[in-house]
Amino acid sequence: MFRWNKTRWCWAGAMGLGLVPILAIFALAIFLFWNAAGASAQIGIRELAATEWSPQQGRYGVALLLAGTLAVSALALCLAVPVALCAAGYLALSAGGKVRAAANAAIGLLGGIPSVVIGLWAMTWVVPGFGNSWISASVVLALMIVPTITLLSGAALRLVPADLLEASRALGMSEGIVARVAFHHARWGILGAVVLGTSRALGEAVAVSMVAGNVASWPSLTRPIATLTTTLIVELDGAAGLHRNALYLLACIVLLAISALSIFGRAAQRKAGI
Amino acid sequence: MKLLPLILAASLIAPAALSTNGCQRQKTEQVVVTGASTVYPIVQMAAEELRRTKGLNVMGQGGGSTRGFEDCITGRNSLGAMARELTPEEKAQVMVFPIAYDGVGIVVHTSNQIAGVTTDDLRRIYRKQVTSWSDFGGENASIVVVHKAEGHALREVFMNYTGLTPDEMTRFTDVTAGDNAQVIRVIANTSNAIGYLSLGEVIKAAETGQPVRLVKFNGIEPVMENVTNKTYPLFHPLYLISKGEPKGGSRVLLDFLRSPEGKAIIRQGNYVPLE
Numbered sequence: 054m055f056r057w058n059k060t061r062w063c064w065a066g067a068m069g070l071g072l073v074p075i076l077a078i079f080a081l082a083i084f085l086f087w088n089a090a091g092a093s094a095q096i097g098i099r100e101l102a103a104t105e106w107s108p109q110q111g112r113y114g115v116a117l118l119l120a121g122t123l124a125v126s127a128l129a130l131c132l133a134v135p136v137a138l139c140a141a142g143y144l145a146l147s148a149g150g151k152v153r154a155a156a157n158a159a160i161g162l163l164g165g166i167p168s169v170v171i172g173l174w175a176m177t178w179v180v181p182g183f184g185n186s187w188i189s190a191s192v193v194l195a196l197m198i199v200p201t202i203t204l205l206s207g208a209a210l211r212l213v214p215a216d217l218l219e220a221s222r223a224l225g226m227s228e229g230i231v232a233r234v235a236f237h238h239a240r241w242g243i244l245g246a247v248v249l250g251t252s253r254a255l256g257e258a259v260a261v262s263m264v265a266g267n268v269a270s271w272p273s274l275t276r277p278i279a280t281l282t283t284t285l286i287v288e289l290d291g292a293a294g295l296h297r298n299a300l301y302l303l304a305c306i307v308l309l310a311i312s313a314l315s316i317f318g319r320a321a322q323r324k325a326g327i
Numbered sequence: 328m329k330l331l332p333l334i335l336a337a338s339l340i341a342p343a344a345l346s347t348n349g350c351q352r353q354k355t356e357q358v359v360v361t362g363a364s365t366v367y368p369i370v371q372m373a374a375e376e377l378r379r380t381k382g383l384n385v386m387g388q389g390g391g392s393t394r395g396f397e398d399c400i401t402g403r404n405s406l407g408a409m410a411r412e413l414t415p416e417e418k419a420q421v422m423v424f425p426i427a428y429d430g431v432g433i434v435v436h437t438s439n440q441i442a443g444v445t446t447d448d449l450r451r452i453y454r455k456q457v458t459s460w461s462d463f464g465g466e467n468a469s470i471v472v473v474h475k476a477e478g479h480a481l482r483e484v485f486m487n488y489t490g491l492t493p494d495e496m497t498r499f500t501d502v503t504a505g506d507n508a509q510v511i512r513v514i515a516n517t518s519n520a521i522g523y524l525s526l527g528e529v530i531k532a533a534e535t536g537q538p539v540r541l542v543k544f545n546g547i548e549p550v551m552e553n554v555t556n557k558t559y560p561l562f563h564p565l566y567l568i569s570k571g572e573p574k575g576g577s578r579v580l581l582d583f584l585r586s587p588e589g590k591a592i593i594r595q596g597n598y599v600p601l602e
Contacts, residue, residue, distance in 0.1 A: 107477070107493060107494070107497050108477045108478065109477050109478075109493045109496075110493045110494070173512075176512065176513075176516040177516055180516060180517065181516070181517075184471075184501075185471070185501060185502045185513075185517075262505065263509075263512070266500075266501055266502045266503065267476070267502065267503040267504075267505075268497070268500045268501065268502070268503055269497070277500070277501055277502060277503075279503070286505060287476040287503055287504065287505035287509075288476045288477055288478055288505070289505075290364070290389065290390065290391055290476075290478075290479070290505055290506055291390075291391035291392075291393065291394075291475075291476060291477065291478030291479040291480075292391065292393070292394075292477075292478045293391065293393035293394045293396070293397050293478070294393065294397065296393075296477070296478055
Protein backbone atom coordinates (compact mmCIF):
# COMPACT_ATOMS: atom_id res chain seq x y z
CA MET A 54 0.00 0.00 0.00
CA PHE A 55 1.25 3.46 -0.87
CA ARG A 56 2.14 5.45 2.22
CA TRP A 57 3.42 9.01 2.48
CA ASN A 58 6.56 8.52 4.49
CA LYS A 59 9.31 11.05 5.03
CA THR A 60 11.43 10.00 2.07
CA ARG A 61 8.51 10.22 -0.31
CA TRP A 62 7.62 13.67 1.00
CA CYS A 63 11.18 14.80 0.38
CA TRP A 64 11.18 13.43 -3.14
CA ALA A 65 7.81 14.98 -3.91
CA GLY A 66 9.10 18.31 -2.62
CA ALA A 67 12.28 18.10 -4.62
CA MET A 68 10.31 17.23 -7.74
CA GLY A 69 8.00 20.18 -7.10
CA LEU A 70 10.94 22.54 -6.85
CA GLY A 71 12.46 20.98 -9.95
CA LEU A 72 9.29 21.78 -11.84
CA VAL A 73 9.55 25.47 -10.96
CA PRO A 74 12.06 26.41 -13.70
CA ILE A 75 10.12 24.42 -16.27
CA LEU A 76 6.87 26.11 -15.30
CA ALA A 77 8.63 29.48 -15.32
CA ILE A 78 9.88 29.03 -18.87
CA PHE A 79 6.41 27.94 -19.98
CA ALA A 80 4.81 30.92 -18.27
CA LEU A 81 7.32 33.22 -19.95
CA ALA A 82 6.80 31.66 -23.37
CA ILE A 83 3.00 31.78 -23.06
CA PHE A 84 3.10 35.41 -21.93
CA LEU A 85 5.36 36.42 -24.83
CA PHE A 86 3.47 34.41 -27.46
CA TRP A 87 0.12 35.70 -26.25
CA ASN A 88 1.19 39.35 -26.53
CA ALA A 89 3.15 38.77 -29.72
CA ALA A 90 0.25 36.97 -31.39
CA GLY A 91 -2.01 39.92 -30.59
CA ALA A 92 0.53 42.32 -32.05
CA SER A 93 1.12 40.34 -35.24
CA ALA A 94 -2.60 39.93 -35.82
CA GLN A 95 -3.07 43.67 -35.46
CA ILE A 96 -0.04 44.68 -37.52
CA GLY A 97 -0.31 42.06 -40.25
CA ILE A 98 2.42 39.88 -41.69
CA ARG A 99 3.07 42.10 -44.71
CA GLU A 100 3.65 45.16 -42.57
CA LEU A 101 5.93 43.12 -40.28
CA ALA A 102 8.07 42.06 -43.21
CA ALA A 103 8.64 45.70 -44.21
CA THR A 104 11.84 47.58 -43.48
CA GLU A 105 10.51 50.61 -41.66
CA TRP A 106 10.42 50.44 -37.87
CA SER A 107 8.79 53.63 -36.65
CA PRO A 108 6.23 52.98 -33.91
CA GLN A 109 5.27 56.67 -33.71
CA GLN A 110 3.93 56.40 -37.24
CA GLY A 111 2.47 52.95 -36.68
CA ARG A 112 5.16 51.23 -38.77
CA TYR A 113 6.38 47.96 -37.36
CA GLY A 114 8.63 46.46 -40.03
CA VAL A 115 11.12 44.10 -38.39
CA ALA A 116 13.21 43.33 -41.49
CA LEU A 117 15.96 45.85 -40.71
CA LEU A 118 16.10 44.87 -37.06
CA LEU A 119 16.45 41.25 -38.07
CA ALA A 120 19.12 42.19 -40.61
CA GLY A 121 20.89 44.19 -37.91
CA THR A 122 20.84 41.26 -35.49
CA LEU A 123 22.21 38.90 -38.13
CA ALA A 124 24.85 41.38 -39.30
CA VAL A 125 26.14 42.18 -35.82
CA SER A 126 26.22 38.51 -34.81
CA ALA A 127 27.86 37.40 -38.06
CA LEU A 128 30.67 39.94 -37.84
CA ALA A 129 31.13 39.16 -34.15
CA LEU A 130 31.53 35.48 -35.06
CA CYS A 131 34.06 36.33 -37.77
CA LEU A 132 36.09 38.19 -35.16
CA ALA A 133 35.60 35.75 -32.29
CA VAL A 134 35.85 32.30 -33.90
CA PRO A 135 39.48 32.53 -35.16
CA VAL A 136 40.66 33.96 -31.83
CA ALA A 137 38.70 31.44 -29.79
CA LEU A 138 39.76 28.42 -31.88
CA CYS A 139 43.44 29.39 -31.85
CA ALA A 140 43.29 29.90 -28.10
CA ALA A 141 41.42 26.66 -27.54
CA GLY A 142 43.81 24.75 -29.82
CA TYR A 143 46.88 26.10 -28.08
CA LEU A 144 45.48 25.51 -24.59
CA ALA A 145 44.26 21.99 -25.33
CA LEU A 146 47.14 20.68 -27.45
CA SER A 147 50.33 22.39 -26.46
CA ALA A 148 50.03 24.50 -23.31
CA GLY A 149 51.33 23.17 -20.02
CA GLY A 150 49.00 22.39 -17.15
CA LYS A 151 49.70 25.59 -15.22
CA VAL A 152 49.29 27.84 -18.23
CA ARG A 153 46.07 26.10 -19.16
CA ALA A 154 44.63 26.42 -15.68
CA ALA A 155 45.54 30.10 -15.46
CA ALA A 156 44.25 30.87 -18.96
CA ASN A 157 41.00 28.97 -18.38
CA ALA A 158 40.44 30.88 -15.15
CA ALA A 159 41.07 34.20 -16.90
CA ILE A 160 38.79 33.30 -19.81
CA GLY A 161 36.09 32.17 -17.41
CA LEU A 162 36.41 35.47 -15.60
CA LEU A 163 36.05 37.39 -18.87
CA GLY A 164 32.89 35.39 -19.56
CA GLY A 165 31.54 36.32 -16.14
CA ILE A 166 31.96 40.08 -16.45
CA PRO A 167 28.51 41.71 -16.42
CA SER A 168 27.64 43.01 -19.85
CA VAL A 169 26.97 46.52 -18.55
CA VAL A 170 30.59 46.71 -17.41
CA ILE A 171 31.83 45.66 -20.83
CA GLY A 172 29.47 48.24 -22.33
CA LEU A 173 30.85 51.03 -20.16
CA TRP A 174 34.39 50.05 -21.06
CA ALA A 175 33.52 49.92 -24.75
CA MET A 176 31.94 53.38 -24.64
CA THR A 177 35.27 54.88 -23.60
CA TRP A 178 37.63 52.60 -25.58
CA VAL A 179 35.84 51.30 -28.67
CA VAL A 180 33.32 54.01 -29.56
CA PRO A 181 35.87 56.86 -29.86
CA GLY A 182 37.63 54.79 -32.52
CA PHE A 183 34.76 53.25 -34.45
CA GLY A 184 31.80 55.45 -33.49
CA ASN A 185 28.39 54.12 -32.53
CA SER A 186 28.36 51.58 -35.30
CA TRP A 187 27.98 48.03 -36.54
CA ILE A 188 31.68 47.40 -36.06
CA SER A 189 31.68 48.64 -32.43
CA ALA A 190 28.70 46.45 -31.65
CA SER A 191 30.41 43.42 -33.19
CA VAL A 192 33.69 44.04 -31.38
CA VAL A 193 31.87 44.17 -28.05
CA LEU A 194 29.87 41.09 -28.88
CA ALA A 195 32.97 39.22 -30.04
CA LEU A 196 34.58 39.97 -26.69
CA MET A 197 31.59 38.48 -24.94
CA ILE A 198 31.37 35.26 -26.94
CA VAL A 199 35.08 34.45 -27.16
CA PRO A 200 35.04 32.90 -23.65
CA THR A 201 32.03 30.69 -24.44
CA ILE A 202 33.55 29.40 -27.67
CA THR A 203 37.05 28.99 -26.25
CA LEU A 204 36.01 27.03 -23.19
CA LEU A 205 33.48 24.80 -24.97
CA SER A 206 35.69 24.01 -27.96
CA GLY A 207 38.64 23.50 -25.59
CA ALA A 208 36.55 20.89 -23.80
CA ALA A 209 35.83 19.22 -27.14
CA LEU A 210 39.51 19.21 -28.09
CA ARG A 211 40.55 17.64 -24.80
CA LEU A 212 38.21 14.74 -25.53
CA VAL A 213 40.37 13.80 -28.52
CA PRO A 214 42.07 10.52 -27.49
CA ALA A 215 45.70 11.10 -26.56
CA ASP A 216 46.81 7.96 -28.41
CA LEU A 217 45.42 9.41 -31.65
CA LEU A 218 47.61 12.48 -31.25
CA GLU A 219 50.62 10.44 -30.12
CA ALA A 220 50.17 8.12 -33.10
CA SER A 221 50.15 11.12 -35.44
CA ARG A 222 53.30 12.46 -33.85
CA ALA A 223 54.92 9.01 -34.02
CA LEU A 224 54.27 9.02 -37.75
CA GLY A 225 56.47 12.10 -37.93
CA MET A 226 53.66 14.55 -38.69
CA SER A 227 54.24 18.20 -37.99
CA GLU A 228 52.38 19.87 -35.10
CA GLY A 229 50.20 21.63 -37.69
CA ILE A 230 48.96 18.30 -39.01
CA VAL A 231 48.48 16.98 -35.48
CA ALA A 232 46.32 20.02 -34.74
CA ARG A 233 44.30 19.32 -37.89
CA VAL A 234 43.74 15.75 -36.75
CA ALA A 235 42.59 17.00 -33.36
CA PHE A 236 40.26 19.64 -34.81
CA HIS A 237 38.83 17.15 -37.26
CA HIS A 238 38.13 14.69 -34.48
CA ALA A 239 36.52 17.41 -32.34
CA ARG A 240 34.57 19.08 -35.16
CA TRP A 241 31.10 18.38 -33.75
CA GLY A 242 32.02 19.68 -30.34
CA ILE A 243 33.52 22.80 -31.92
CA LEU A 244 30.42 23.32 -34.05
CA GLY A 245 28.34 23.05 -30.88
CA ALA A 246 30.58 25.61 -29.18
CA VAL A 247 30.23 28.08 -32.05
CA VAL A 248 26.47 27.62 -32.20
CA LEU A 249 26.09 28.16 -28.46
CA GLY A 250 28.31 31.25 -28.77
CA THR A 251 26.02 32.50 -31.53
CA SER A 252 22.97 32.04 -29.38
CA ARG A 253 24.63 34.14 -26.68
CA ALA A 254 25.39 36.79 -29.32
CA LEU A 255 21.76 36.90 -30.46
CA GLY A 256 20.47 37.43 -26.95
CA GLU A 257 22.97 40.00 -25.71
CA ALA A 258 21.37 43.41 -25.29
CA VAL A 259 22.81 45.77 -22.71
CA ALA A 260 26.41 46.11 -23.85
CA VAL A 261 25.42 46.21 -27.51
CA SER A 262 22.79 48.89 -26.96
CA MET A 263 25.47 51.10 -25.39
CA VAL A 264 27.65 51.13 -28.52
CA ALA A 265 25.45 50.25 -31.50
CA GLY A 266 23.69 53.60 -31.89
CA ASN A 267 20.36 51.74 -32.08
CA VAL A 268 19.15 53.24 -35.35
CA ALA A 269 17.33 50.87 -37.69
CA SER A 270 19.14 51.13 -41.00
CA TRP A 271 20.77 48.91 -43.60
CA PRO A 272 23.98 47.50 -42.09
CA SER A 273 27.02 49.61 -42.91
CA LEU A 274 30.26 49.06 -40.98
CA THR A 275 30.71 52.59 -39.64
CA ARG A 276 27.04 53.58 -39.42
CA PRO A 277 24.77 53.01 -36.43
CA ILE A 278 22.78 49.81 -36.37
CA ALA A 279 19.81 48.49 -34.43
CA THR A 280 19.18 44.88 -33.47
CA LEU A 281 16.09 43.17 -32.10
CA THR A 282 17.46 43.30 -28.57
CA THR A 283 18.78 46.87 -28.62
CA THR A 284 15.42 48.10 -29.90
CA LEU A 285 13.75 46.24 -27.06
CA ILE A 286 16.02 47.76 -24.48
CA VAL A 287 15.84 51.41 -25.58
CA GLU A 288 12.12 51.47 -26.37
CA LEU A 289 10.51 49.25 -23.74
CA ASP A 290 10.62 52.00 -21.12
CA GLY A 291 8.45 54.38 -23.12
CA ALA A 292 6.29 51.91 -25.01
CA ALA A 293 2.61 51.30 -24.42
CA GLY A 294 -0.26 49.62 -26.20
CA LEU A 295 0.53 48.16 -29.61
CA HIS A 296 4.10 49.45 -29.45
CA ARG A 297 4.68 47.41 -26.28
CA ASN A 298 3.14 44.29 -27.80
CA ALA A 299 5.27 44.74 -30.91
CA LEU A 300 8.32 44.76 -28.64
CA TYR A 301 7.11 41.50 -27.09
CA LEU A 302 6.99 40.17 -30.62
CA LEU A 303 10.67 41.08 -31.04
CA ALA A 304 11.40 39.29 -27.76
CA CYS A 305 9.51 36.31 -29.10
CA ILE A 306 11.63 36.20 -32.26
CA VAL A 307 14.81 36.34 -30.18
CA LEU A 308 13.53 33.60 -27.86
CA LEU A 309 12.67 31.32 -30.79
CA ALA A 310 16.01 31.88 -32.51
CA ILE A 311 17.96 31.22 -29.32
CA SER A 312 15.93 28.12 -28.48
CA ALA A 313 16.49 26.68 -31.96
CA LEU A 314 20.21 27.41 -31.81
CA SER A 315 20.56 26.00 -28.31
CA ILE A 316 18.84 22.76 -29.29
CA PHE A 317 21.04 22.49 -32.38
CA GLY A 318 24.19 23.35 -30.43
CA ARG A 319 23.43 20.84 -27.68
CA ALA A 320 22.70 18.19 -30.31
CA ALA A 321 26.07 18.84 -31.92
CA GLN A 322 27.77 18.62 -28.54
CA ARG A 323 26.02 15.36 -27.68
CA LYS A 324 27.17 13.92 -30.99
CA ALA A 325 30.68 14.88 -29.88
CA GLY A 326 30.10 13.18 -26.54
CA ILE A 327 30.38 16.23 -24.31
CA MET B 328 17.11 15.89 6.12
CA LYS B 329 14.71 16.71 8.94
CA LEU B 330 14.88 20.33 7.92
CA LEU B 331 13.95 19.75 4.31
CA PRO B 332 10.17 19.39 4.74
CA LEU B 333 10.23 22.50 6.87
CA ILE B 334 12.04 24.48 4.21
CA LEU B 335 9.66 23.18 1.56
CA ALA B 336 6.65 24.14 3.64
CA ALA B 337 8.10 27.57 4.26
CA SER B 338 8.81 28.11 0.58
CA LEU B 339 5.22 27.22 -0.24
CA ILE B 340 3.69 29.38 2.47
CA ALA B 341 5.99 32.37 2.18
CA PRO B 342 4.73 33.70 -1.19
CA ALA B 343 1.14 33.36 -0.04
CA ALA B 344 1.92 35.17 3.20
CA LEU B 345 3.71 37.93 1.35
CA SER B 346 0.89 38.44 -1.10
CA THR B 347 -1.76 38.73 1.58
CA ASN B 348 0.52 41.17 3.33
CA GLY B 349 0.63 43.20 0.11
CA CYS B 350 -3.14 43.27 -0.08
CA GLN B 351 -3.44 44.57 3.43
CA ARG B 352 -1.01 47.33 2.65
CA GLN B 353 -3.16 48.33 -0.30
CA LYS B 354 -6.05 48.76 2.11
CA THR B 355 -4.05 51.04 4.38
CA GLU B 356 -3.72 53.51 1.50
CA GLN B 357 -0.75 53.31 -0.76
CA VAL B 358 -0.54 55.98 -3.44
CA VAL B 359 0.94 54.48 -6.58
CA VAL B 360 2.20 56.89 -9.22
CA THR B 361 3.41 55.45 -12.54
CA GLY B 362 4.45 57.09 -15.79
CA ALA B 363 6.95 59.65 -17.03
CA SER B 364 10.41 59.18 -15.57
CA THR B 365 10.87 62.98 -15.68
CA VAL B 366 8.18 63.34 -13.03
CA TYR B 367 9.62 60.51 -10.94
CA PRO B 368 12.18 62.63 -8.99
CA ILE B 369 9.44 65.03 -7.89
CA VAL B 370 7.19 62.19 -6.74
CA GLN B 371 10.13 60.56 -4.98
CA MET B 372 11.05 63.71 -3.06
CA ALA B 373 7.44 64.38 -2.15
CA ALA B 374 7.07 60.75 -1.02
CA GLU B 375 9.94 61.09 1.44
CA GLU B 376 8.49 64.26 2.88
CA LEU B 377 4.93 62.86 3.14
CA ARG B 378 6.13 59.63 4.76
CA ARG B 379 7.91 61.67 7.38
CA THR B 380 5.19 64.21 8.10
CA LYS B 381 1.92 62.38 7.39
CA GLY B 382 2.87 58.69 7.41
CA LEU B 383 1.54 58.44 3.86
CA ASN B 384 2.99 55.71 1.67
CA VAL B 385 3.68 57.01 -1.86
CA MET B 386 5.33 54.74 -4.41
CA GLY B 387 6.64 56.03 -7.74
CA GLN B 388 7.48 54.02 -10.85
CA GLY B 389 8.74 55.02 -14.30
CA GLY B 390 7.62 53.54 -17.59
CA GLY B 391 6.85 56.58 -19.73
CA SER B 392 3.97 59.00 -20.11
CA THR B 393 1.83 56.66 -22.19
CA ARG B 394 2.12 53.96 -19.56
CA GLY B 395 1.08 56.54 -16.97
CA PHE B 396 -2.06 57.20 -18.97
CA GLU B 397 -2.89 53.55 -19.65
CA ASP B 398 -2.33 52.52 -16.03
CA CYS B 399 -4.63 55.36 -15.00
CA ILE B 400 -7.42 54.24 -17.31
CA THR B 401 -7.16 50.61 -16.21
CA GLY B 402 -6.88 51.53 -12.53
CA ARG B 403 -3.40 50.11 -12.02
CA ASN B 404 -2.18 53.33 -10.41
CA SER B 405 -3.65 56.02 -8.18
CA LEU B 406 -2.21 58.86 -10.26
CA GLY B 407 -0.54 58.82 -13.67
CA ALA B 408 2.50 60.97 -14.42
CA MET B 409 2.83 62.59 -17.84
CA ALA B 410 5.58 64.72 -19.29
CA ARG B 411 3.83 65.61 -22.53
CA GLU B 412 0.62 67.29 -23.62
CA LEU B 413 -2.36 64.98 -23.60
CA THR B 414 -4.18 64.30 -26.84
CA PRO B 415 -7.80 65.52 -26.95
CA GLU B 416 -9.04 61.90 -26.67
CA GLU B 417 -6.84 61.35 -23.63
CA LYS B 418 -7.98 64.60 -22.04
CA ALA B 419 -11.60 63.54 -22.33
CA GLN B 420 -11.00 60.46 -20.18
CA VAL B 421 -9.07 61.80 -17.19
CA MET B 422 -8.71 64.77 -14.84
CA VAL B 423 -5.47 66.65 -15.47
CA PHE B 424 -3.44 68.40 -12.78
CA PRO B 425 -0.47 70.45 -13.98
CA ILE B 426 2.18 70.37 -11.27
CA ALA B 427 5.32 71.86 -12.79
CA TYR B 428 7.19 72.47 -15.95
CA ASP B 429 10.62 71.46 -17.04
CA GLY B 430 13.11 73.23 -19.28
CA VAL B 431 14.59 71.19 -22.11
CA GLY B 432 18.31 71.82 -22.45
CA ILE B 433 20.52 71.38 -25.48
CA VAL B 434 23.49 69.33 -24.29
CA VAL B 435 27.02 68.97 -25.66
CA HIS B 436 30.35 67.69 -24.37
CA THR B 437 32.32 70.15 -22.21
CA SER B 438 35.16 70.19 -24.76
CA ASN B 439 32.76 71.55 -27.38
CA GLN B 440 33.45 75.28 -27.74
CA ILE B 441 30.20 76.41 -29.39
CA ALA B 442 28.39 79.23 -27.60
CA GLY B 443 24.87 78.30 -28.48
CA VAL B 444 22.36 77.20 -31.09
CA THR B 445 19.10 78.55 -32.45
CA THR B 446 15.97 76.63 -33.35
CA ASP B 447 16.99 76.90 -36.98
CA ASP B 448 20.47 75.52 -36.21
CA LEU B 449 18.84 72.58 -34.48
CA ARG B 450 16.67 71.91 -37.51
CA ARG B 451 19.70 71.95 -39.78
CA ILE B 452 21.75 69.75 -37.45
CA TYR B 453 18.97 67.23 -36.89
CA ARG B 454 18.25 67.11 -40.64
CA LYS B 455 21.96 66.59 -41.40
CA GLN B 456 22.04 69.71 -43.57
CA VAL B 457 24.97 70.77 -41.40
CA THR B 458 27.27 67.96 -40.36
CA SER B 459 30.36 69.64 -38.91
CA TRP B 460 30.85 71.70 -35.76
CA SER B 461 33.10 74.07 -37.72
CA ASP B 462 29.92 75.71 -39.08
CA PHE B 463 29.21 76.87 -35.53
CA GLY B 464 32.72 78.02 -34.71
CA GLY B 465 33.72 74.68 -33.21
CA GLU B 466 36.23 72.06 -34.31
CA ASN B 467 36.07 70.44 -37.72
CA ALA B 468 34.42 67.27 -36.48
CA SER B 469 31.23 65.60 -37.63
CA ILE B 470 28.24 66.11 -35.41
CA VAL B 471 26.83 63.04 -33.66
CA VAL B 472 23.07 63.48 -33.35
CA VAL B 473 21.49 61.88 -30.28
CA HIS B 474 17.75 61.26 -29.99
CA LYS B 475 15.61 59.72 -27.29
CA ALA B 476 13.89 56.47 -28.26
CA GLU B 477 10.35 56.43 -29.62
CA GLY B 478 7.64 56.68 -27.01
CA HIS B 479 9.53 59.08 -24.75
CA ALA B 480 7.91 62.43 -23.98
CA LEU B 481 11.02 64.52 -24.64
CA ARG B 482 11.30 63.16 -28.17
CA GLU B 483 7.78 64.38 -28.91
CA VAL B 484 8.42 67.74 -27.23
CA PHE B 485 11.54 68.20 -29.34
CA MET B 486 9.78 67.10 -32.51
CA ASN B 487 6.83 69.44 -32.01
CA TYR B 488 9.06 72.38 -31.15
CA THR B 489 11.46 72.02 -34.08
CA GLY B 490 8.81 70.93 -36.54
CA LEU B 491 10.82 67.93 -37.71
CA THR B 492 8.72 65.18 -39.26
CA PRO B 493 8.61 61.73 -37.62
CA ASP B 494 10.41 60.46 -40.69
CA GLU B 495 13.25 62.98 -40.28
CA MET B 496 13.44 62.07 -36.60
CA THR B 497 14.23 58.44 -37.45
CA ARG B 498 16.22 58.93 -40.66
CA PHE B 499 18.94 61.33 -39.50
CA THR B 500 19.85 59.79 -36.16
CA ASP B 501 23.31 58.65 -35.06
CA VAL B 502 22.41 57.37 -31.62
CA THR B 503 19.09 56.47 -30.04
CA ALA B 504 19.22 56.54 -26.26
CA GLY B 505 16.72 54.72 -24.08
CA ASP B 506 16.65 56.75 -20.91
CA ASN B 507 17.96 60.09 -19.66
CA ALA B 508 21.03 58.51 -18.11
CA GLN B 509 21.98 57.03 -21.45
CA VAL B 510 21.80 60.43 -23.16
CA ILE B 511 24.25 61.72 -20.55
CA ARG B 512 26.51 58.67 -20.92
CA VAL B 513 26.63 58.96 -24.72
CA ILE B 514 27.40 62.67 -24.73
CA ALA B 515 29.96 62.35 -21.92
CA ASN B 516 31.83 59.78 -24.02
CA THR B 517 31.38 61.37 -27.45
CA SER B 518 32.97 64.79 -27.72
CA ASN B 519 31.06 65.66 -30.93
CA ALA B 520 27.61 64.69 -29.78
CA ILE B 521 24.53 66.87 -29.29
CA GLY B 522 21.32 65.94 -27.53
CA TYR B 523 18.34 67.26 -25.62
CA LEU B 524 17.46 66.56 -22.03
CA SER B 525 15.71 67.98 -18.98
CA LEU B 526 17.66 70.99 -17.76
CA GLY B 527 17.62 69.57 -14.24
CA GLU B 528 19.12 66.25 -15.35
CA VAL B 529 22.02 67.99 -17.09
CA ILE B 530 22.68 70.32 -14.15
CA LYS B 531 22.72 67.29 -11.82
CA ALA B 532 25.05 65.33 -14.11
CA ALA B 533 27.42 68.28 -14.50
CA GLU B 534 27.47 68.72 -10.72
CA THR B 535 28.53 65.11 -10.29
CA GLY B 536 31.47 65.67 -12.62
CA GLN B 537 30.17 64.33 -15.94
CA PRO B 538 31.76 66.23 -18.87
CA VAL B 539 28.49 67.60 -20.26
CA ARG B 540 27.24 71.16 -20.51
CA LEU B 541 24.21 73.11 -21.63
CA VAL B 542 24.48 75.66 -24.44
CA LYS B 543 22.58 78.88 -24.96
CA PHE B 544 19.38 78.33 -26.90
CA ASN B 545 18.14 81.14 -29.16
CA GLY B 546 20.50 83.41 -27.23
CA ILE B 547 18.96 82.61 -23.84
CA GLU B 548 21.14 81.27 -21.01
CA PRO B 549 19.95 77.78 -19.99
CA VAL B 550 19.49 78.51 -16.28
CA MET B 551 16.52 77.78 -14.03
CA GLU B 552 15.84 81.49 -13.58
CA ASN B 553 15.13 81.89 -17.29
CA VAL B 554 12.91 78.83 -17.32
CA THR B 555 11.00 80.24 -14.37
CA ASN B 556 10.36 83.62 -16.02
CA LYS B 557 9.63 81.82 -19.30
CA THR B 558 12.25 83.64 -21.36
CA TYR B 559 13.83 80.23 -22.05
CA PRO B 560 11.77 79.00 -24.97
CA LEU B 561 11.94 75.20 -24.84
CA PHE B 562 10.03 73.65 -21.96
CA HIS B 563 7.31 71.13 -21.36
CA PRO B 564 4.61 70.73 -18.74
CA LEU B 565 4.50 67.93 -16.20
CA TYR B 566 1.11 66.57 -15.21
CA LEU B 567 -0.41 64.19 -12.77
CA ILE B 568 -3.65 62.66 -14.00
CA SER B 569 -6.46 60.89 -12.21
CA LYS B 570 -9.34 58.82 -13.51
CA GLY B 571 -11.92 60.46 -11.27
CA GLU B 572 -11.89 63.08 -8.57
CA PRO B 573 -8.73 62.24 -6.58
CA LYS B 574 -9.47 61.05 -3.05
CA GLY B 575 -7.54 60.23 0.07
CA GLY B 576 -3.81 59.88 -0.38
CA SER B 577 -3.87 61.06 -4.01
CA ARG B 578 -5.56 64.26 -2.87
CA VAL B 579 -2.97 64.72 -0.11
CA LEU B 580 -0.11 64.30 -2.61
CA LEU B 581 -1.63 66.77 -5.11
CA ASP B 582 -2.33 69.35 -2.39
CA PHE B 583 1.19 68.93 -1.07
CA LEU B 584 2.75 69.57 -4.49
CA ARG B 585 0.80 72.83 -4.69
CA SER B 586 1.69 73.96 -1.17
CA PRO B 587 4.71 76.20 -0.51
CA GLU B 588 6.69 73.21 0.90
CA GLY B 589 5.83 71.17 -2.18
CA LYS B 590 6.89 73.97 -4.50
CA ALA B 591 10.18 74.28 -2.65
CA ILE B 592 10.80 70.58 -3.27
CA ILE B 593 9.99 70.96 -6.96
CA ARG B 594 12.45 73.88 -7.21
CA GLN B 595 15.07 71.84 -5.41
CA GLY B 596 14.84 69.24 -8.18
CA ASN B 597 15.47 71.95 -10.82
CA TYR B 598 11.90 72.01 -12.02
CA VAL B 599 9.62 75.02 -12.04
CA PRO B 600 6.47 74.81 -9.91
CA LEU B 601 3.25 76.41 -11.14
CA GLU B 602 2.50 79.75 -9.54
